[in-house]
Structures are given as structure tokens and as C-alpha cells.
Amino acid sequence: TEKLPPSLSAKFKDSFAYETIKDRLPVILAKTVDAVHRLKNDIKEQHGEAGMEDLKSINGKLSKLRNEVQTDKAIIPIHDGRLNFEVWNAYLEKITCDNDGRTPSWFQDAWLYVECYMYRRIQEAVEECKVLKTLDPFQGQKDQALLSSADAVSILMEFLEGILGNLPSMDDSKFRPLFDQFFELDLWGNKCDLSISAGHDNFQTESPIAMLDVFRSFLLVDNLNQMWDDLHKLNKRKDGSVRLDIVLDNAGFELISDMCLAEFLLTSKMVSEVHFHPKRFPWFVSDTTKKDFIWTLETCRTSDNKAMADFGQMWEERLVDGSWIIKEHDFWTLPHDYHDMETIAPDLYADLSKSDLILFKGDLNYRKLVGDRNWPHTTPFDVALRGFRPSALCALRTLKADVVVGLLEGQDRVACKHTARWMVTGEFAVIQYCEKKSQ
């Protein structure tokens, strides 16, 4: 059998995994309890006593969960009878079996698994409600994140609106720098997530376009050239029909930057349709659900800012005319890494195989692409993918977890001189591309 590096885990005490499970996850859970508690009056008004019962029940379960994390309890099965609970429980059994019968626990086993499991348990607390089954405990934080980055959002949208009319006929010498900029804007939009900061000012508050020159020196791998070449060839060959998929990460500014990239590529006719993949239920605090996606469009459409209002309306029309498609799939909220997609979710794998380019946004997607293992940093990206190649794919990711591959010898040492925590602060980033497997 294939010899693989070990999974990242809190059992390695000097790792970010340890720090996350010891300090960051309990904080996220405590904040979630607070956020739910603050909804008390609204819930009482809307749902009366039944709502209050549910609220108490959710918070009781979250507090218990926090205790389980902090005391390194064994992972227990999901028992809400919903949302693939049996897949989660089979996964738990498999790990137990791989552990020679030892049930996994928070500090002893794979970080990726237990962290995903935490969000599934939060969802279980919601699923088991009588009247609050659709509550999103992170809603307020996500909505606030978008509103707080309103300046950056309007700057980006005004910039896009200003060039939109020229895009269809622009020659490559002018177009190419813009192509890079929109990908870079989308990449750095990933700095803004709420799980890494446990909800503290991590919003995009400065001019995103002015920041690009500063950020560029923190880009460790930049495969934009290859992606450009391939997309360009495709474009000529396929006579206009080119499908782009975006596996979304965070709501707020990052989602806006995804939407702007999609619009940029559609208007310039680099692609003809964009499929967006949000999460089925609230995930890693700030990840985009379908509801967040729709809310974001509506917020734009009803904004006082002209560019925002224009795009809000245009994009709602795109959902109607089918140039934008929202695709939900349960796989994105399972604990499996993407190497397992072909067996666990063959329908999704087959669908993604019809894409011409799949963008994977953010840190968690990257961890799942490379299996969240302690790879030597010079491991080639396609080796770490372990055969996951439904189509041409590209990871746009700022580094927030201690795993990265595809670096040149010595690049890690240079980054480390900047800060010893270079892999986890979100300052450094990669744009890693892998072409379509030849048939």
C-alpha cells in the first residue's frame, strides 16, 4: 500500500492543529452560544415558548460539545437521523477500526475529521429542534461581515463596472493584466474568514485593488500563466461553451470577489457558464450556504451604491437565465478529503468532470485537496492530490493551516524568516493549478 505522511493532528503538540483544538474551537463554540443567546427576543417573538425551548436545547448541546472538546472525549455517533448521519457514523467506525478498536478523540486523531465533525454536531443541535430547524447560528456574523466590508465591496464593484463595457473587445495585452488582477482579488478575498479570527475584525476594510501590489510578494506559487494558457486555448477551441466551477468558501467579501471574478470571465467571454458550490448547512463559521448566496445578491440589489445595485440585479438575472447555477451537494459538508470523492460521491465527481476549470477557494478546500497531511513542502501539487483530477483545477488559497505543497526548495525557510507562523496567518498564499488529465 501507498506510504503517506501522517494526518495533521492535535497529538503533535507544537502544531497549529493542537492550538486550534485546544484554544480556537472552544472559543468558536462559546461565541456561538453567545450569538444564539442574543437571538432570544427575536425568537421569542416569532416562535414563542417552543422557540425558547429550542434555543435552550441548542445552547445546552453546544456547551456539552465544548466540554467534550476540552476534555478530549471520544467522538460519538451522530443521532439526528438526518443529513447523511449514517455516512458520518460509518466514517467513525472506519477510523475506530483503523485505530485497532480505539474510538477517535479530539486530541488524538485527524484534525480535519474532528474539526468537520464539530460543525456537524452544531448542525445536529439545530436539526433536533422543533421550530428552529433552519436556524443558522452564524448568520449574524456572516451578514455583519458583508456589511462591514461595504467600502471594499463598492470599490471592487465600481472598478469592475468601469471596465465591463470594454471587456468583450479588449485585446490580450490590455486584458491579461486584468485577468491576473481579478484572480488575485479573488485569492486575497480569502483572507477574510471568520473561523480563523474567531470573529474578530478580519474583514476587508482597505482598498482591495491598492493592496494587490503589496500582497504579490507573499504569493509563494503562482500558476496563473498556465491557467491562462489553457483557458485561452479552450476558449478558441470550444466555440464559446466553457464551464467554470467555483467551490465556494466564505460569505462576505470573499463571496463578492468570487462573484466579480465570475462576472469578469463571463463578460469577457472566457467562460460561458459558472457553477457555484455552496455548503448545505452552516460550516466553519463563515462558509457560504445557498441562503447566504441569495441574501448577498439581495443585499447588493437593494444597496444605495449604484454599482452594487446594478450587479445585484444582473446576477439575479444570471441565476434565471442559467449563466449562473447554484449547485448544492452533501459531499462538501462531509469529513472526507477529495481523494475519496470518486467513491463517496461519484455523481459529484462525474458532474465536475464536465467542467473546464474548477476553482477551489480557501484553506479548508486546500486541506481537503491534499488530504491534510504533513507533506514535505516540495511535494508536487499533483502528487498530493493523489489522483483527484476530475478536470483542470486550481486552488486559490491563503495559508491558514500548517500544510502546503508545491514549493521550491528553500522557499519555506525564506517565508519563515518573515514570521515563524507563515503557514497559519493568512499572509502567504498560493495559486496552484493542475491541468486536465489527458484522456
Ligand code: F6P
Ligand atoms: O481552524 C482554523 C481553520 O479552520 C483553518 O484551519 C481552516 O482551514 C480555516 O480556519 C478556514 O479557512 P477558510 O475559510 O479559508 O477555509
Ligand code: MG
Ligand atoms: Mg471558510
